[in-house]
Amino acid sequence: MKVFDTAIIGLGPTGATLANLLAMQGLSVLVLERESQIYNLPRAVHFDDEIMRVFQNIGIADELLPLVRVNPGMKFVDSDNNLLLDWPRPQEITPQGWNASYRLHQPDLERLLRKRLESYDNVLVKTGGRVASIDQTGTSVELLAHSVSTDTSEKYRAQYVIGCDGANSQTRTIIQSELDDYGFQERWLVIDLILKKPRPDLGDHSIQFCLPDRPMTYCRGPGKRRRWEITLMDSEDEKYVTKPDHIWSLLRPWITSDEAELERRAVYTFKSQVAREWRRGRIFLAGDAAHVTPPFLGQGMCIGIRDAFNLAWKLGSVINQEADSSLLESYEDERSSHARAYVKMAIKIGKIIHSVKSNNVLTDVSEHQTASGELRSIAPKLGSSSLTATQPDSNTNVEGRPAPQFRIQPGNRLLDDVSGYRHVIISDTRPVGLKDGVFWINPRRQSEASSLLEDLEIAAAWIRPDRYMGAATKSMPELYKRLPKFLKTNEEYGDYNETSIS
Ligand SMILES: Cc1cc2nc3c(=O)[nH]c(=O)nc-3n(C[C@H](O)[C@H](O)[C@H](O)COP(=O)(O)OP(=O)(O)OC[C@H]3O[C@@H](n4cnc5c(N)ncnc54)[C@H](O)[C@@H]3O)c2cc1C
Numbered sequence: 001m002k003v004f005d006t007a008i009i010g011l012g013p014t015g016a017t018l019a020n021l022l023a024m025q026g027l028s029v030l031v032l033e034r035e036s037q038i039y040n041l042p043r044a045v046h047f048d049d050e051i052m053r054v055f056q057n058i059g060i061a062d063e064l065l066p067l068v069r070v071n072p073g074m075k076f077v078d079s080d081n082n083l084l085l086d087w088p089r090p091q092e093i094t095p096q097g098w099n100a101s102y103r104l105h106q107p108d109l110e111r112l113l114r115k116r117l118e119s120y121d122n123v124l125v126k127t128g129g130r131v132a133s134i135d136q137t138g139t140s141v142e143l144l145a146h147s148v149s150t151d152t153s154e155k156y157r158a159q160y161v162i163g164c165d166g167a168n169s170q171t172r173t174i175i176q177s178e179l180d181d182y183g184f185q186e187r188w189l190v191i192d193l194i195l196k197k198p199r200p201d202l203g204d205h206s207i208q209f210c211l212p213d214r215p216m217t218y219c220r221g222p223g224k225r226r227r228w229e230i231t232l233m234d235s236e237d238e239k240y241v242t243k244p245d246h247i248w249s250l251l252r253p254w255i256t257s258d259e260a261e262l263e264r265r266a267v268y269t270f271k272s273q274v275a276r277e278w279r280r281g282r283i284f285l286a287g288d289a290a291h292v293t294p295p296f297l298g299q300g301m302c303i304g305i306r307d308a309f310n311l312a313w314k315l316g317s318v319i320n321q322e323a324d325s326s327l328l329e330s331y332e333d334e335r336s337s338h339a340r341a342y343v344k345m346a347i348k349i350g351k352i353i354h355s356v357k358s359n360n361v362l363t364d365v366s367e368h369q370t371a372s373g374e375l376r377s378i379a380p381k382l383g384s385s386s387l388t389a390t391q392p393d394s395n396t397n398v399e400g401r402p403a404p405q406f407r408i409q410p411g412n413r414l415l416d417d418v419s420g421y422r423h424v425i426i427s428d429t430r431p432v433g434l435k436d437g438v439f440w441i442n443p444r445r446q447s448e449a450s451s452l453l454e455d456l457e458i459a460a461a462w463i464r465p466d467r468y469m470g471a472a473t474k475s476m477p478e479l480y481k482r483l484p485k486f487l488k489t490n491e492e493y494g495d496y497n498e499t500s501i502s
Contacts (some may be wrong), residue, residue, distance in 0.1 A: 016289025021312030046298025
C-alpha cells in the first residue's frame, strides 16, 4: 500500500490551507473529506493581513482580492446608538504588505483553496468518505475511510496525519485530548442576507449592538452580502427562530424582505475551548479541531490558518530529512498559547457586548486601547519553543511575531513572492539569492531590508517560512548561534563580516 507523506482529515479552510502548503514543498498529500460539497452555512466573514500573507504564499491572493472587501473597523454602540468603543482598522497597507482587515464570504475562499490544490500532481483529494478509524505504529498511521453513498471502506497509510476535522473532531477523540473550557457558551442565530437594493445607510463598519437583553452584530460583507448575528434566549426554539417570518421580525429595525433576500441562516452554540494536547505521536490537530472561539474577533478560521502555516514547513523539513523530528514539538509549544490569547480576547469582547450597563465594561480590554480609547487588534507572541528561545542580545519584542514584509529590488516585488516559501536570512555577508534552501538578503543592496534592520535596531534577522521572526540580533555571530541546527549545515555561514549596531 502506498504510504503518503501526509494525510489530512477534513477539507475546511484549515485542511485546504495545510494541503496547499505541504504540496508546495513536494510532499505527497492525501486529503480525506466526509462531505461531497463545501459547507454552505454562514461562517467566517473576516480575516486579517497576516492571513492574506498566507494566501499570498499559497498563490491565491490575486484571485481572492476582487472577492473581498477592506474592512474599516467595528463600532460598539448601546441601545441609544451611543458609541461605547471604536475599533478602527488602518486603511493603509500594513507592515505585512496587505490591508489590516478584510471581509469575505467563506465559501469563496474555500473554492479558491480547493482550485489551487487541483494544480498539484502530488495531492489526492477524496471527498464523500468519513474517516472512521486512525491507528498509528512507530513508523506510519493507518486510516480507514467509509463512504456512506457506496457503503464501502478504504484503507490508507501515511507518515503523518493531521486532523483538521473541525469542532467535533474525531481525531481529537481518538488521540484522547481533553478540552480546556474557558466558560463562554451562548446560542446565536446567524443570518446572511443579499441586498435587493442599495442600503448605504447601513454603513460599512461592523456594529456590535450592546443591548443588554439581546446583543446583536451587524457585518457588512463583500458585494451585496450583509450579516446579522443575534443572541438567542435559552427558551427560544431553534426551529421557530429560523423561520423566515420570525427572522424578518427580528430584523425589522434595520431591513425588510422588500430590500433583501434571506440567503442562509443557522443557529450556533459559540464555545471557547482549546485542546489540551495537539499531538499524539504521528497524529496532529489543527484548526477548529484544536480550538474553538466565539466569533467576536473574527479570528476562529485565522487561528487555524496560522496553525497550518506553522506546522507545514516543520513537517516538510522533517519528512524531507532536513530536520530531526524533535522540530515537530515546537508546533504545539508555539501555537497553543497563541491560540489561547485570541480565545481569551474574544471572550472579553463578548463581555463588552453583554455588560453595557456596567461601569467596568471596558476595564477588561483597557490594556488593548490607545491613548484616545480606541481598541487595538492583539498581536500575541508565539509560545516558547526550542526555536523561540531568545538571547540577551536580540530584539525580543519582534521575535516570535510576524516579520514585516518589505519590497525587493529590482522589480519592487514583495519579499515572499521573491523568496518563495522558505527561510530568509538578512545579513550583509552574502548577496541576494538562494543558497542551500535559504534565501539571503543583503541589506547593503536592499534599502527596505536595511531600513527594517535600522528600525528594529538589529544587524541580522532570520525569518522563518511561516514569516514569523525567528531571530533578530545585533550581529551575525549572534544570529548564527540562534539558527536551528538544520540551518547550520553549511560551514560558510561562519564566514561573515561582523557588523554590529550598538
Ligand atoms: C457564525 C460564525 C462566524 C464566524 N466568523 C469568523 C470570522 O469572521 N473569521 C474567522 O476567522 N473565523 C470565523 N468563524 C470560524 C470559522 O468559520 C471556523 O473557525 C473555520 O471554518 C474552521 O475551519 P476548519 O477547517 O478548522 O474546520 P471546518 O471548517 O469545520 O472543516 C472541518 C472539515 O472536516 C470534515 N470532517 C469532519 N469529520 C470528518 C471525518 N471523520 N472524516 C473526514 N472529514 C471530516 C468536515 O466535513 C469539514 O469539511 C466563524 C464561525 C461561525 C460559526
